[in-house]
Amino acid sequence: AVVSTQSTGEIILNSIQFEDTVREIMTSPEVQAMISDKVDEMFTTPQGLLFGIMLNKDKIKEGVLISVENAGSEMVPVISELVKNSEFLDEDRLREQIDRLITSKLMEMKPKNIIAVVKDMVETELGWVVVWGNVFGGLLGLALEVVVVLKE
Helix, strand or coil: CCCCCCCHHHHHHHHCCHHHHHHHHHCCHHHHHHHHHHHHHHCCCHHHHHHHHHCCHHHHHHHHHHHHHHHHHHHHHHHHHHHHCCHHHCHHHHHHHHHHHHHHHHHHCCHHHHHHHHHHHHHHHHHHHHHHHHHHHHHHHHHHHHHHHHHC
């Protein structure tokens, strides 16, 4: 068995390609739209109106977008280091949190909910049993009828 020397945090960061993911998020149309909306919102305040007289709103948006993208790139090493060394990502602690989550979800399940989930699963699976049962039953009935007719 190969023993990994990476911490749980490092494994998680590597598996999600953290730096690329942050870059994609910071440059996504959704984030850029949020920033644009916030700049527009800022220009509706009295201070923003004053800025609007002196500065071009589109230039400010462009500058803020670039600053946010750069901030995202600068945050990656800091966040990565925090995640790598985080006590919250200890394997035993993660297992315990997952166990608590599953237990709490199971406790939330009422018998009525469980019956509905099982019924949905059974209906799906048994639906095919009924279909194939009818097909094979029909073929068997047809074969027996042929045998009876041929014996007469």
